[in-house]
Amino acid sequence: MKNEHPISVTKLIIYTIMPLQRPITGFFLFFAGIAIGITLRSHLKDFSFTYSLDPQLSLPNPLPLTSLWSPTQETTTDSGNMGTVKINNFMGQDHKEDDDQDLINRVLKMDPPVIRGSTPAGKVAFLFLTKGSLPMAPLWEKFFEKHKGNFSVYVHTNPLYNWTLPKDSVFYGSIIPSKLVEWGKFNMIEAEKRLLANALLEPTNQRFVLLSESCIPLFNFQTIYSYLMGSAQNFVEAFNQPGPSGIGRYKRSFKPLVFPAQWLKGSQWFTINRDLATTIVSDSEYFPRFRNICGSATCHADEHYLPTFVNLRFAHKNSNRSLTWVDWSGGGMHPRSFFRTHVTVEFLKGLRNVRSCEYDEEKRAVCFLFARKFLPNSLVRLMKFAPKMMRF
Structure with a gap:
């Protein structure tokens, strides 16, 4: 050019x-x-x-994502804005491995949250694992609108990324102390665990949803909140897969902790309850073994650690499916991406009714609550169609 x-x-x-x-x-x-x-x-x-x-250049009036607020600025939880969890002054500081352990220790020392009433209540923690910015932030802002007090937001991003947000944004103050994350590497599991640990510090968080910067909601907040809070199951995809991209990644050094028949694969985009989240964060048996082995080998731990661990420890409470839809029909190492021209009313309706599935031992037409991978230039059409169709 x-x-x-x-x-x-x-x-x-x-x-x-x-x-x-x-x-x-x-x-x-x-x-x-x-x-x-x-x-x-x-x-x-x-x-x-x-x-x-830069894909964001094609976006009309995106949220300002250009420079970071002052690292010395202190932000705290605002009781009048329960939807935003603010982290105190960490930017500009080195985040060390000891910090992760200190964070985990804080979680483990917490008293169990007290749930009053006959049904579970609390907030859904939305955990965004991103490479940098959140191109879909305007759509998520619309999704969260008018539901403060029922959700929390946490963002793990590149520690070198600069991000400035208006104070009335639900994402303001939501970035947690982050480290570099590489595709297919074990540090992605460490980032997920870091997100969970930060979210567990808020005792009212009862459900935890892992999302990427390319994820979008397929239903309005009320529908998704009811779906998650009304289920006793966790949603971690887990299945056996033969071949080099499945059992071929298993290493004999996992024995006797994990045998080949127990090696499962699944999507990393999970939705789990507080019990499982706490168990994952406190895991001192499987996590170190995966880190030692997959830290120097191509295990793709992000696709195997949680499916294997959950199946061994929480199989009876897991649905073995993910709530995030993705298209693998093209083959290869990455799922299909969706551009502006792909986004139509018919396409979005199709994602909301992909197939039937089990929901707490009952057949339901709604199987997916989220979808990915939507590129930044699809935001214009998503903002045009999604709020009307999903009623938010």
């Missing part, structure tokens, strides 16, 4: 030699000007090309 305002090398030369009085100095700066001009032109071309690839 050409620069809209390329720097003229000729102008640089003219501006360089105009004030010169002495021939020798002018001769030297003449060639220096040529060198500077060529260098600047080359760098600006590279900058223009890189900048044009």
Whole structure:
């Protein structure tokens, strides 16, 4: 792509030699000007090309995601804004492994939450595991609107990412102390555990939903809240898969803790209750073994640790399915992505009625509450169709 305002090398030369009085100095700066001009032109071309690839440029009036609020600013939980959980001044500080253990110790020292009444009550914690920004934030803002007190939001992002949000945003103050996460690496499991631990510090959080930056809701908040709170099951996908992308990832060094027949695979996008969340965070048996083995080998622990662990410890309380729809029909290592042109009313309706499934031993038409992977340029149409169709 050409620069809209390329720097003229000729102008640089003219501006360089105009004030010169002495021939020798002018001769030297003449060639220096040529060198500077060529260098600047080359760098600006590279900058223009890189900048044009930013998917957020196509978004009309996105939330401001450009610079970070001051690391010394203290944000606290606002009792008048229960939907936002604010973390106190961590940005700009090194987040060490000891910090994770301290966080886990704080969770384990907590008193069990007291649930009053005949039915479970509390908040749903939405855990966003992102690479950087949240392109779908405007859609989620609309989804959360008017439901403060029934949800909490936590975001784990690249620790180098700068993010500024208005104070009235549900995402303001929701970023937790984060570390670098790499696709297919064990540090993704560590990030999930970090999100859960932060969310468990709030005793009213009773359900925990892991989402990515490309996830969208398929129903309004009331429907999703009732679906999650009304079920006694966890939603962690777990199944046996032969071949190199399943049992082929198993390592013999897992024995005798995990045998080949117990090695399961599933989507990392889970929905779990507080009991299971606490068990995952406090796991000191399977987690270290997976970290030691998969930290130096290609195990893809994000697809195997939780399915295997949950099946061994919570099989009777797990539905063995995920509530997040994704399209793997194209094959390969990554699911299909959806652009602006894919988003239609018919397409969204289809996602809401993909198939029937069991919900607490009953057949239900609603199987998925969320869907992915939607690219940033699909936001315009999602904002146009989703609120009307989903009634939020």
